[in-house]
Amino acid sequence: MRKELHLVLRPEEAYDEPIFHQLVAGKAGFASSEELVIRQVRRSIDARSRQVKVNVTVEVFAGEPPPARINAGKTYPNVRNSDPLIIVGAGPAGLFAALRAIELGVKPIVLERGKDVRSRRRDLAALNRRHLVDPDSNYCFGEGGAGTYSDGKLYTRSKKRGDIRRVMEILVSHGAKEDILVDAHPHIGTNKLPALVENLREQILQAGGEIHFETKVVDLILAGDRIQGVVTQAGARVLGMGVILATGHSARDIFYLLARNKVYLEAKPFALGVRIEHDQQLIDRIQYHCPIDRGRFLPPASYSLVQQTVLDGKQRGVFSFCMCPGGFIVPAATAPGEIVVNGMSPSRRDGKFANSGMVVAVELEDLNGYRQHGPLAAMVFQQEVEQAAWAAAGKSQAAPAQRLIDFVQKKESSELLKTSYQPGLTSSDLHAVLPEFIAKRLALALPGMDQKMKGYVTNEAQLIGVESRTSSPVRIPRDKESLEHPQIQRLYPCGEGAGYAGGIVSAAMDGERCAERLISKYSRPRLA
Known part of the structure; x- marks a missing residue:
């Protein structure tokens, strides 16, 4: 049997685990002989009055095991030999676009100008201690994007842009604590994010996707009003069914590249x-x-x-x-x-x-x-x-x-x-x-x-x-429904850099949506 309780508690009642469990067990009203499983569903702090309160929603199970919070055993198909999709940028938008592409049977090829999270640390140390700025490896560029070395805040108001719970569950299944499913304003922390990002990377690689670090995009391959792929700084031509542009709000060279190719852009507040x-x-x-x-x-x-x-x-x-x-x-x-x-x-x-x-x-x-x-x-x-x-x-x-x-x-x-x-x-x-x-x-x-x-x-x-890097000062326009650029077919501007997200969760949801729309239009597999 399951009961749900809504409680208003003092901090010591909410955060001291033995006291919390004793209090909830007493309020649940089950027989004292029954074994209970107590699990928090939602928790938020109310500090508006002089006596701080904690609002807690809790579920209590008696005589039955609780269902799993997440589908921890989720499997991804092998897309090694599937049609490729190009994703420029390995921040939250790019990584979640890659995972969604795999779910839909498409092979993501992720191109990231910066380094993997471990190599990136040395460049951050040089920046802090010796004031040396590497334009391709810093707090904004590299695996996980600016989100990797951040507070890891997961709160977003973008509830109409995607499935927040789904994103949270993916983060938990790749290393985040289950607390992020409970707290009203969840966060992960800069010390925890690098390992989580590495786990996301390994998931993509195991499923047959590709991630290429230190691979800077320097040109577009255009055929009239359609994009066919991109050119890297090493001269490689990378082709795919479409391009998701998830470069973050600080990739000024990408904005110049788009302007040079006469791709329509807009100045943005x-x-x-x-x-x-x-x-x-x-x-x-x-x-x-x-x-x-x-x-x-x-x-x-x-x-x-x-x-x-x-x-x-x-x-x-x-x-x-x-x-x-x-x-x-x-x-x-x-x-x-x-x-x-x-x-x-x-x-x-x-x-x-x-x-x-x-x-x-x-x-x-x-x-x-x-x-x-x-x-x-x-x-x-x-x-x-x-x-x-x-x-x-x-x-x-x-x-x-x-x-x-x-x-x-x-x-x-x-x-x-x-x-x-x-x-x-x-x-x-x-x-x-x-x-x-x-x-x-x-x-x-x-x-x-x-x-x-x-x-x-x-x-x-x-x-x-x-x-100064609060959001992108440039918007790469896209159709409201299809999310495709109105001028260049198969180009999908995505995330913070395109002006359509404002944090880890909203960027992740936007990456998923862009992958879904592109694949739905140009590959048409059955949506999972």
């Missing part, structure tokens, strides 16, 4: 700003209303902030982005001569600092001075800001930084705080580094955010620039 770094204990105290620390039962606190600003008669949102509790800030540049910062967290989120992007919406009307660049206008603007940050901070990967109140008051910081950012910081006037409308809107928004999180605006926090 995005957001740009800084990373804000606080002591995690301060964020815990604010969010959990605790005078000292959160205690051992609550996870490190996160936050989400948004503030509307009006400048020169134009309203723009300023908002937190990719908040990383207990995390660290990393150098995410993809070329020498630029500064880009991003945030990530390990699975336990047990670092000293909390960091979050704090960014300003950039609309196309804000970029009138870049109109000559056509659909690449926002991308050129983004690149120029990154280059200005590099120059301001001494032409290394040491990032420009300023204490928070000093920034609001337009006062250069005489001394900076300790930081999680390994390449180091350089005290700078961020008003001189950022575009004027970005800096002004940040300075306008921050005091209002302090009204929502008392104590958030403090000189014991600092701004680190620049956070």
Whole structure:
């Protein structure tokens, strides 16, 4: 027999396993002699009042074993000799497109400009310690894409774009903890993601798919209005029934390549700003209303902030982005001569600092001075800001930084705080580094955010620039239903780089959808 309970618990009741099981067993109402299996279905923290509560949905089984959460024994067909499909990019969109292609009986050939996850680590170490940027192997490029070295957040609002549960189950079957099926805001952690990505790779290879690392695409093979394949930097011509373009939001050379081939593109609004770094204990105290620390039962606190600003008669949102509790800030540049910062967290989120992007919406009307660049206008603007940050901070990967109140008051910081950012910081006037409308809107928004999180605006926090890779500044258009490019047949723009996703799960779902649509139209196997 199965019962489902909806409980509102104190943190110590929800997260102390013996206490939790005893409490649930008492509320389930079964006879004390029966053996029970207790399994959480959903869990979320409610910190809106001074007494933090945990909402838990739990299922209790008495006298019968519970069904498996996932189909762990799923098998993939051997597609070694099947028709090939080309996937450019081995991030979440590309890897999940490859797995879905295999399920549908098609052989994926994945071309990745970067290295496998293990080899990639050496280049990341060189970036952090010696400030050496490898344009093909960094925090954005390489196996797993930018998602591999990230917080591993799995929360998405893209519920109409695919099957979220399916993606989660695939992640669990390849190494993620089952907790991601339960938590309202699940995450995996940057320390756990590389092994999971390796498992996805092995699944693709075992089924007869191909993955080629250090294989950069430099041209398209076009026959009129149809794409037949791609050309690699080594001169190889790779042909297939179609091309799924899943290159991520930082592959500027791909945007230039498409423009050179007169493939239709569009400039796209995005957001740009800084990373804000606080002591995690301060964020815990604010969010959990605790005078000292959160205690051992609550996870490190996160936050989400948004503030509307009006400048020169134009309203723009300023908002937190990719908040990383207990995390660290990393150098995410993809070329020498630029500064880009991003945030990530390990699975336990047990670092000293909390960091979050704090960014300003950039609309196309804000970029009138870049109109000559056509659909690449926002991308050129983004690149120029990154280059200005590099120059301001001494032409290394040491990032420009300023204490928070000093920034609001337009006062250069005489001394900076300790930081999680390994390449180091350089005290700078961020008003001189950022575009004027970005800096002004940040300075306008921050005091209002302090009204929502008392104590958030403090000189014991600092701004680190620049956070510029929030989303793609270019959209590769596609038909709303078929997902095919409206001009080039058999070309399927996909994921974050094409402007249609915003994280690991949404990119994975988009990869699956693109594979399904392409194969349905040009191979027509029976959909599994």
